[in-house]
Amino acid sequence: MRNGFSFRRMGAILIKEFVQMRRDRFTFSIMVMVPVMQLILFGFAINTDPKALPTAVHVADNGVYARSILAALKNSNYFDIRAEAATPEDGTQMLDEGDISFLVTIPANFTRDLVRGDSPQLLIEADATDPVAAANALAAVTALGTQALRDDLVGPLASRATKPAFTTVVHRLYNPEGITQYNIVPGLIGVILTMTMVMVTAMAMTRERERGTLENLLAMPSHPLEVMLGKIIPYVLVGYIQVTLVLLGARFIFDVPMVGSLVLLIGAIGVFIAANLALGFLFSTVAKTQLQAMQMTVFFLLPSILLSGFMFPFRGMPTWAQWLGEILPNTHFLRVVRGILLKGNGPADIWANIWPLFVFLLVIGTLAMLRYRRTLD
Amino acid sequence: MTELAIDVRGLTKRFGKKIAVDGVDIQVPRGEVWGFLGPNGSGKTTTIRMLCGLLKPDAGTGTCLGYDVITEADRIKREVGYMTQKFSFWEDLSIRENLEFVARVYEIEDRKARVAATLERLGLTARQEQLAGQLSGGWKQRLALAACMLHAPKLLLLDEPTAGVDPQARREFWEEIHRLSEEGLTVLVSTHYMDEAERCDRIVYISAGKIVTRGSVADVIRESRLVTFLISGPDVRRFLSRLEDKPGVEHVAFFGAKLHVSGRDRAALEQTLMPFRNDPDFQIEEAEPSLEDVFIHLQNPNGKADTLPMVNA
Numbered sequence: 132m133r134n135g136f137s138f139r140r141m142g143a144i145l146i147k148e149f150v151q152m153r154r155d156r157f158t159f160s161i162m163v164m165v166p167v168m169q170l171i172l173f174g175f176a177i178n179t180d181p182k183a184l185p186t187a188v189h190v191a192d193n194g195v196y197a198r199s200i201l202a203a204l205k206n207s208n209y210f211d212i213r214a215e216a217a218t219p220e221d222g223t224q225m226l227d228e229g230d231i232s233f234l235v236t237i238p239a240n241f242t243r244d245l246v247r248g249d250s251p252q253l254l255i256e257a258d259a260t261d262p263v264a265a266a267n268a269l270a271a272v273t274a275l276g277t278q279a280l281r282d283d284l285v286g287p288l289a290s291r292a293t294k295p296a297f298t299t300v301v302h303r304l305y306n307p308e309g310i311t312q313y314n315i316v317p318g319l320i321g322v323i324l325t326m327t328m329v330m331v332t333a334m335a336m337t338r339e340r341e342r343g344t345l346e347n348l349l350a351m352p353s354h355p356l357e358v359m360l361g362k363i364i365p366y367v368l369v370g371y372i373q374v375t376l377v378l379l380g381a382r383f384i385f386d387v388p389m390v391g392s393l394v395l396l397i398g399a400i401g402v403f404i405a406a407n408l409a410l411g412f413l414f415s416t417v418a419k420t421q422l423q424a425m426q427m428t429v430f431f432l433l434p435s436i437l438l439s440g441f442m443f444p445f446r447g448m449p450t451w452a453q454w455l456g457e458i459l460p461n462t463h464f465l466r467v468v469r470g471i472l473l474k475g476n477g478p479a480d481i482w483a484n485i486w487p488l489f490v491f492l493l494v495i496g497t498l499a500m501l502r503y504r505r506t507l508d
Numbered sequence: 509m510t511e512l513a514i515d516v517r518g519l520t521k522r523f524g525k526k527i528a529v530d531g532v533d534i535q536v537p538r539g540e541v542w543g544f545l546g547p548n549g550s551g552k553t554t555t556i557r558m559l560c561g562l563l564k565p566d567a568g569t570g571t572c573l574g575y576d577v578i579t580e581a582d583r584i585k586r587e588v589g590y591m592t593q594k595f596s597f598w599e600d601l602s603i604r605e606n607l608e609f610v611a612r613v614y615e616i617e618d619r620k621a622r623v624a625a626t627l628e629r630l631g632l633t634a635r636q637e638q639l640a641g642q643l644s645g646g647w648k649q650r651l652a653l654a655a656c657m658l659h660a661p662k663l664l665l666l667d668e669p670t671a672g673v674d675p676q677a678r679r680e681f682w683e684e685i686h687r688l689s690e691e692g693l694t695v696l697v698s699t700h701y702m703d704e705a706e707r708c709d710r711i712v713y714i715s716a717g718k719i720v721t722r723g724s725v726a727d728v729i730r731e732s733r734l735v736t737f738l739i740s741g742p743d744v745r746r747f748l749s750r751l752e753d754k755p756g757v758e759h760v761a762f763f764g765a766k767l768h769v770s771g772r773d774r775a776a777l778e779q780t781l782m783p784f785r786n787d788p789d790f791q792i793e794e795a796e797p798s799l800e801d802v803f804i805h806l807q808n809p810n811g812k813a814d815t816l817p818m819v820n821a
């Protein structure tokens with residue numbers, strides 16, 4: 132390529148994109164509506180802290196403490212005790228069939244062992260196919276250990292009240308890893324950005340091809356990198372508008388904790404946006420029409436939702452799916468966002484998931500530049 | 509500085525198995541206006557795209573403004589103004605925004621002034637805020653011309669610039685082309701209009717990817733060795749289809765209330781037209797073949813004109 136990179140020419144394309152974006156109110160409003168709608172859907176309609184989950188109990192002990200524990204379960208509001216399982220097998224069957232979400236088993240001699248100080252086991256088997264649903268209920272159960280029997284353990288047994296008088300054993304069935312709360316809303320940032328950033332760039336270039344303006348663009352002395360950057364930068368700003376909307380919603384509507392540094396988050400988001408835009412640009416060099424660009428975006432979006440750890444716990448997936456997931460930028464980005472927002476991760480903590488984004492950006496960006504044809508052939 | 513603005517030899521382009529352009533040689537001296545003619549699909553657009561670096565030739569060499577068409581496409585793009593056959597400016601940008609974009613891409617100094625001057629020159633000033641998508645054909649074509657001459661190119665490649673434009677706008681367009689040419693620009697313009705061909709210094713006629721004839725209009729007509737008789741008389745048009753299969757007749761057309769009967773074999777043609785000569789109701793005269801007669805003949809070199817020329821399909 133003979134002519135070097137020119138910031139002025141890149142600026143020319145950038146300005147043109149801004150003007151076109153301003154004219155295309157429809158696309159712009161869609162891009163603002165997407166985060167708002169997803170927030171409402173995932174934030175309100177899909178309740179991540181459900182109460183009164185159907186529960187069965189198998190009580191093999193009739194002592195006073197067993198009854199206190201059952202009462203405490205009910206009081207927590209998380210458990211709706213609907214059935215008594217005559218045998219453990221009956222209870223398991225109910226779980227299998229999805230009639231109940233929890234099976235609580237109070238073993239024989241529970242009261243006797245407790246009085247002796249033998250720390251009997253309270254067994255809770257949870258249907259964790261929807262781990263988000265189960266997580267809060269299970270957290271409540273753990274607290275029971277110390278609180279349920281506080282009023283009962285008086286006199287000589289009072290010493291037992293300071294430490295858990297019994298152990299709670301939780302079996303998460305079907306899905307060994309439970310996801311923590313507040314997962315969805317931060318994760319939305321990744322999903323929304325993947326969807327809109329890839330699509331919008333893929334379409335922006337194919338639109339030039341479809342409308343015939345590409346021939347004009349190519350007939351002018353413009354360098355591929357200038358065209359790519361000029362087209363991408365306006366959408367980076369749009370991406371940040373979307374992020375701001377989701378973060379505001381997360382903070383003020385859903386009280387998602389934001390422990391870590393917002394500056395770090397904004398930086399990480401920049402890398403992620405760039406990776407997605409580069410992919411969109413690559414798609415645009417392959418797709419012949421805007422429809423094809425759209426289809427390629429959806430094709431990429433599905434694994435980004437399903438295999439990234441957004442919908443299902445990453446460690447719960449089969450190995451091959453995890454391998455696929457590791458390739459997707461969204462997988463790494465979700466870990467970064469959750470790490471920063473919920474755990475207060477610093478730069479050193481997130482680096483393990485930032486460099487894969489850089490690698491993706493580099494590989495995809497290079498491919499896009501190689502595929503970008505400067506002629507109409 | 510060579511004296512030729514365009515100097516290419518053996519340009520060839522294949523699309524799959526189909527040869528769209530087959531060994532085209534074109535030499536256009538600086539400052540001339542050349543017409544590029546030929547039926548639809550004959551390879552005009554493909555040739556022009558190769559000249560300005562938009563398509564890579566499969567074979568052939570040459571220069572455009574002294575730059576190699578294969579290795580120096582970037583230089584060519586800077587100094588050539590190319591007007592695409594299909595309107596290819598941004599319909600969601602206004603006239604001025606389109607021009608400003610072009611000015612920025614070409615890194616033109618004193619951009620505002622140049623855009624304003626170009627708007628003025630093409631009479632676009634009053635409409636500068638109008639979106640390109642809302643313009644009619646004639647105004648779109650003016651915008652396209654304005655945009656492709658904004659960076660003061662030395663060579664204009666215009667691909668059917670006047671297709672679908674009304675006669676008044678076409679005339680103004682050609683006046684502008686001639687003004688530009690007086691300023692020293694070289695112009696290669698493809699067209700289907702005979703009157704436009706006659707406004708060119710020279711014409712090149714291409715058919716099925718190969719150049720068939722070239723030269724001034726008079727040369728082209730002379731070299732066709734075509735003989736044309738004009739027949740007028742009562743209801744003469746009814747003979748049109750009857751004459752088509754007769755010996756010596758290569759092409760019959762009806763315009764200007766006269767039947768134009770053309771062929772290269774004068775003796776056979778005279779023989780065939782004898783009945784008209786002998787009929788006092790009809791007048792028959794020999795005339796110089798028109799460019800249109802020649803082109804229809806060129807389009808069907810070995811036989812009858814089985815289709816009428818398609819203008820701007």
Ligand SMILES: Nc1ncnc2c1ncn2[C@@H]1O[C@H](COP(=O)(O)OP(=O)(O)O)[C@@H](O)[C@H]1O
Nearest residue numbers: 523527528546547548549550551552553554555
């Ligand atoms: N991009 C392309 N892919 C395949 N075939 C093409 C392409 N461009 C042109 N052609 C074919 O090449 C031939 C010449 O086309 P073109 O140069 O557009 O002719 P003209 O401009 O004289 O009408 C036509 O048969 C056309 O179908």
Ligand SMILES: [Mg+2]
Nearest residue numbers: 552553593667
């Ligand atoms: Mg054409």
